[in-house]
Amino acid sequence: MERLERLLDKEQFEKIRAINNPELHEFLAEWIEWLEPDKVFVCTDSEEDEHYVRWKALYYGEEKLLETPNHTVHYDNYYDQARDKTNTKLLVPGGKEIPFLNTKDRDEGLKEIRELMKGVMRGKELFVCFFVLGPKNSVFTIPAVQLTDSAYVAHSEFILYRKGYEEFKRLGRQARFFRFVHSAGELDERKTSKNLDKRRIYIDLVGETVYSVNTQYGGNTIGLKKLAFRLTIQKAVKEGWLSEHMFLMRVNGPNGRKTYFTGAYPSMCGKTSTAMISWENIVGDDLTFIMPFNGVARGANVEKGVFGIIQGVNPEDDPIIWKVLHSPVEIIFSNVLIKDGKPYWNEMGVEIPNEGENHSGKWWCGKKDKEGNEIPPSHKNARFTVSLEHFPNVDLEALEAPCGVEVGGMIFGGRDKDTWPPVREAFDWKHGVVTMGAALESETTAATLGKEGVRAFNPMAILDFMSVPLGDYIRNYLEFEKKLRKAPKIFAVNYFLRDENGNWLNHKLDKAVWLKWMELRVHGDVDAIETPIGYIPKYEDLARLFREVLDKEYTREAYEKQFTVRVPELLAKIERIEKIYREQVREVPEELFQVLEEERKRLLEARERYGDYISPFVLEGE
Ligand SMILES: Nc1nc2c(ncn2[C@@H]2O[C@H](COP(=O)(O)OP(=O)(O)OP(=O)(O)O)[C@@H](O)[C@H]2O)c(=O)[nH]1
Ligand SMILES: O=C([O-])CC(=O)C(=O)O
Ligand SMILES: [Mn+2]
Numbered sequence: 001m002e003r004l005e006r007l008l009d010k011e012q013f014e015k016i017r018a019i020n021n022p023e024l025h026e027f028l029a030e031w032i033e034w035l036e037p038d039k040v041f042v043c044t045d046s047e048e049d050e051h052y053v054r055w056k057a058l059y060y061g062e063e064k065l066l067e068t069p070n071h072t073v074h075y076d077n078y079y080d081q082a083r084d085k086t087n088t089k090l091l092v093p094g095g096k097e098i099p100f101l102n103t104k105d106r107d108e109g110l111k112e113i114r115e116l117m118k119g120v121m122r123g124k125e126l127f128v129c130f131f132v133l134g135p136k137n138s139v140f141t142i143p144a145v146q147l148t149d150s151a152y153v154a155h156s157e158f159i160l161y162r163k164g165y166e167e168f169k170r171l172g173r174q175a176r177f178f179r180f181v182h183s184a185g186e187l188d189e190r191k192t193s194k195n196l197d198k199r200r201i202y203i204d205l206v207g208e209t210v211y212s213v214n215t216q217y218g219g220n221t222i223g224l225k226k227l228a229f230r231l232t233i234q235k236a237v238k239e240g241w242l243s244e245h246m247f248l249m250r251v252n253g254p255n256g257r258k259t260y261f262t263g264a265y266p267s268m269c270g271k272t273s274t275a276m277i278s279w280e281n282i283v284g285d286d287l288t289f290i291m292p293f294n295g296v297a298r299g300a301n302v303e304k305g306v307f308g309i310i311q312g313v314n315p316e317d318d319p320i321i322w323k324v325l326h327s328p329v330e331i332i333f334s335n336v337l338i339k340d341g342k343p344y345w346n347e348m349g350v351e352i353p354n355e356g357e358n359h360s361g362k363w364w365c366g367k368k369d370k371e372g373n374e375i376p377p378s379h380k381n382a383r384f385t386v387s388l389e390h391f392p393n394v395d396l397e398a399l400e401a402p403c404g405v406e407v408g409g410m411i412f413g414g415r416d417k418d419t420w421p422p423v424r425e426a427f428d429w430k431h432g433v434v435t436m437g438a439a440l441e442s443e444t445t446a447a448t449l450g451k452e453g454v455r456a457f458n459p460m461a462i463l464d465f466m467s468v469p470l471g472d473y474i475r476n477y478l479e480f481e482k483k484l485r486k487a488p489k490i491f492a493v494n495y496f497l498r499d500e501n502g503n504w505l506n507h508k509l510d511k512a513v514w515l516k517w518m519e520l521r522v523h524g525d526v527d528a529i530e531t532p533i534g535y536i537p538k539y540e541d542l543a544r545l546f547r548e549v550l551d552k553e554y555t556r557e558a559y560e561k562q563f564t565v566r567v568p569e570l571l572a573k574i575e576r577i578e579k580i581y582r583e584q585v586r587e588v589p590e591e592l593f594q595v596l597e598e599e600r601k602r603l604l605e606a607r608e609r610y611g612d613y614i615s616p617f618v619l620e621g622e
Contacts, residue, residue, distance in 0.1 A: 003029040008040050015042040016128075019165075020172040024145065028128065031147055031181055036119040037126035043154070045130075045163040053127060053158060054330075057151035060125075061191040062184075062216075067341030069328040074152050074335075076217045077192035078360050078369065080199070081335060081379045083219040083226065083267075083448045083464065088201040090230065090467055098469050099584045106206060113202045113211045120149075120183045120213065127154040130168050131161040131224055133178075133232065133289075133302045138402035140289045140300045142232065143167050144178040146223045153182060153221045156332060156385050160305035161224045178208050178231055180223025185214035190361060192216060203230045205467060218307055218334070218383065219447070225307065229287060230467040232302070237468045237476045240483065242290040245462045247275035248283040248299050248405070250395045251519040259519045260398065262288050262299055263411040263493075264437070264461040267447030268381070270413065270495050270511070272308040276320055277512050279549060281395040282388065283405070290407060295485030300404035305387040309447075310336060311380050314349030317508045320393050321384075329390040335359040335382035345378040352377055380446035408522040413493040414442025414458060419569040420494040422506055422562050423514040425521055425528060425535040429481040432490025434595040435533065438474050439577045443496075457580055471587035478589055491518050492534070497562060505562050513545045513554075529620045531565050532602035536616055556617075565614040567607045574600050 004025055005013055016028065032040060041056075043049040057063040063072040088102060095105030127148055134140030143164050148154055168175055186194045193199070199214040210227040212220055219226050229243070236243035246262040253259055260283070265271050272285040284301025285308065291298055308321070310333070315322045325331065325343075337344040339356035354365035359379045367375045388394045398405045410432070413420075426432030437460045444454045448464065457463065459470065466473065481487045493514055497505040517537050520526045528535035539559045546554035578596050581588045610618055 001025055003033065007032045008042070012040055012042045015044055019168045021168065021175055022173070024168070024175070024177070027145070027179060032126065034114070035117060035121040035126060035147070035149075035183065037121035037124055037149065039125040041125060041127050043127060043129045044165045050158050053151055053154045056125065057155045060151055062150060062152040063155070063332065066333070066338065066343060068326075070330045071328070071333065071343070072331070073333045073338050073343060075190060075192055075359055076335060077188070077194070077196060079196050080193055080215050080217050080220075081359060082217060082381045082446060084199055084201065084215065085448050085450070085464060087199050088220070089203070091202055091204045091206070093206065099586065100463060100470055101466055104202070106204065109202045110204065113200055113213065116198055116200060116213050117181070117183060117211065120185060124149040127151060129154050129157060130164040131157055132164040132167050133161070133224055133228060134300050135400050135402055135404075136162055136167065138300070139291065140404065141167070142178060143171065143175050144180065144224055144228060146180045146182070148180075148182040148221070148223075150182065150184045150216060150221065152216065152332070153184075153218075156218060156222055156307070157224060159330060159332070159385050159387050160222065160303050160307060162304055178210075178223075178228055180210050180212070180227055182212040182221050182223065183214075184216045184221070201227065203227065203467065205231070205234055218385070222307070224303070225287070226465060229465045232289070233462070233465060233473070234467045236289070237472055240476065240479070241292065242477070242480060244288050244290065244460065245286070245465065246288040246410075247271040247285045248288045248301050248398075249275040250281040250283065250398060251515050252280055253519045253523065254525070257523070259408040259522050260299060260405045261409045261411060261515070261518065262290065262407055263413065265413045266415070266442045266445070266458050266461040267464070268309055268445035269415050269442055269461070272306060273318065273508065274511055274515070276318060276393070277509075277515065278319060278393070279512055280515060281393050282391060283395050283398045289404070291404070292480065292483035293403060295483070297407045297480075297484055297488050298404035299407045300401065301399055304389070304399065305385065307383055307385050310345045310382050310384050311378065312347045313345070314347065316349065320391060324386060324390050325384060327390070329386065332385040333382075334385070335379040337363060337377040345382055346376050346380065407488045409489045409491055409518050411491045411493055411518070412436040412440055412460065413495065414440050414461065415445070415496045416441065416494045417443075417496060417498040419566060419573050420492055421536055421565070422495070422497065422510065423491060423493050423517060423537065424531070424533060425518070426490040426492070427534060429487040429490060430478060430591060430595055431534065432492075433474070433477045434592050435599055436490055436492035437477065438592060439573065439596070441573070441576070457577070469587065470585045471589065474592060475589045478591060489522050499561075509550060512549050513542060516545050516549055517541060529616055531614075531616070531619055532606045533565065533570060533599065536563050538620065539616070560615050560617060563616040565606065565616070565619070567603050567612045567614065571600065571603055574603075
């Protein structure tokens with residue numbers, strides 16, 4: 001406390017003194033001394049403190065005002081537009097190598113990051129912020145403290161997370177909390193991080209602390225988002241629950257029935273677009289905790305806001321997001337095109353100006369970057385940050401429920417051009433966990449730095465964030481069922497099937513129909529066709545739902561093309577997945593291989609009888 005009294009001015013010191021937690025005091029004193037900020041501001045839960053942070057983001061030039069009240073724009077460096085997987089490392093004692101995890105020796109990592117952070121905040125203001133993960137006063141609640149010299153990062157967190165200062169006060173010495181230390185590092189004249197060669201995101205799994213330096217992009221910096229996610233995955237696997245890269249939504253069934261679904265798709269593969277579908281209600285779009293209570297799986301959103309992809313948001317497909325983005329509520333637009341104080345983005349469905357300012361600085365149509373690539377109006381991974389409370393379709397009761405909501409179904413999906421049908425249901429928990437979750441593959445996207453469009457193994461859409469050995473993670477999933485009286489049904493979707501010419505086989509809104517079908521299946525309201533890879537919808541049910549939901553004719557030809565069982569592709573996939581688990585992953589539960597083997601057998605038998613490409617009508621006739 002004496003050190004803190006020296007480091008903070010009176011008013012800020014009093015705010016910290018009100019929290020009776022010596023561990024927190026020690027952490028703050030140590031890091032404030034080390035980072036050497038010119039000034040420290042401690043955020044309580046007051047409106048006033050939140051306003052201060054918002055104003056500082058403008059004052060320091062990390063955000064600029066737009067024409068619509070409460071709208072601002074923020075830019076990240078042109079080469080700092082996505083998550084940096086290479087420089088994101090898990091610090092583990094001895095630097096133990098774990099397949100698919102990017103690890104580093106803990107002592108070495110801590111030493112390196114401390115050196116990079118020594119005095120990094122000279123001339124800057126440090127914001128000390130308190131938040132919680134999950135709903136307040138609930139079994140899901142995890143307190144966290146964030147230190148950052150970026151008012152933009154702090155501002156984003158106020159939009160995305162529940163405030164936690166009072167919670168720290170209430171918990172006092174009992175608080176077990178996560179810690180995040182971030183510095184954007186030296187900034188250039190556009191107020192973007194300059195020393196990208198020294199960009200590091202180090203996750204200390206032992207100390208439950210994450211360090212991030214020389215970067216601003218939200219996925220690398222917003223402590224409570226993907227940085228905390230590595231810590232919660234570890235915690236969940238230790239304690240026997242699930243911490244997942246999933247949306248949480250309510251699908252509205254017949255006669256006012258409410259059924260909640262989670263959905264795990266890799267970054268930029270449709271979580272937000274699904275959770276925002278007009279007929280249903282959103283609870284969360286990115287991170288979900290699922291815990292067993294009295295034999296029931298209950299889910300809660302970790303966050304209370306959306307850091308969503310803006311590319312492709314247009315008035316027809318995303319009317320709700322579109323409306324919110326055009327209303328005067330608090331929004332941060334990042335890495336979009338600005339002209340005359342208005343934001344524009346790729347594929348927004350209206351005409352956009354041919355010059356302005358964007359993530360590359362001054363921009364004009366045809367401008368090229370250093371590598372000779374043409375720069376689009378906005379970055380593919382440009383995003384908007386907004387609180388869920390502003391969405392007319394939010395299920396507020398579910399969002400704040402201290403015990404979460406009962407999960408009726410869990411969906412897995414990815415970018416797959418040629419293998420999986422648009423929707424199918426697993427035979428049981430094990431079948432779903434293995435062939436839909438653990439076997440998930442998806443093409444890489446612009447949400448991470450590096451090449452796009454490469455098919456990659458991405459179990460449970462979570463591989464980028466995995467912080468425990470994959471075998472342990474899968475075992476925890478398989479065992480989770482034993483804690484339940486009734487397990488959620490598991491489904492797999494594929495929005496990204498293409499024909500021989502590369503055209504999409506489905507429209508973006510078709511997912512509305514798949515959701516309604518899954519809702520009916522959870523309650524056993526419709527029959528389905530048994531195939532070697534699970535249950536698929538009957539044509540008649542889909543045709544009716546297409547008419548009811550989308551007012552569209554769904555042809556038998558479209559159905560047959562989309563739901564054909566593609567045996568060669570499915571067998572090749574099993575080969576790939578089995579090889580990965582046999583050769584690269586350690587201590588894989590034997591059940592995984594059994595389930596894959598059973599699926600292979602079913603496919604081989606079906607091929608014997610019906611050939612390589614099996615029409616759903618043929619299977620239905622059986
Ligand atoms: N072809 C096609 N594209 C889709 C569909 N649904 C979503 N997309 C595209 O997928 C991209 C992003 O999807 P989001 O829903 O924002 O991604 P997310 O899963 O929430 O991703 P993160 O926030 O990165 O975790 C956008 O470019 C959409 O246009 C679909 O049904 N078909
Ligand atoms: O964390 C981020 O940068 C945004 C996101 O949701 C993802 O990449 O999955
Ligand atoms: Mn995500």
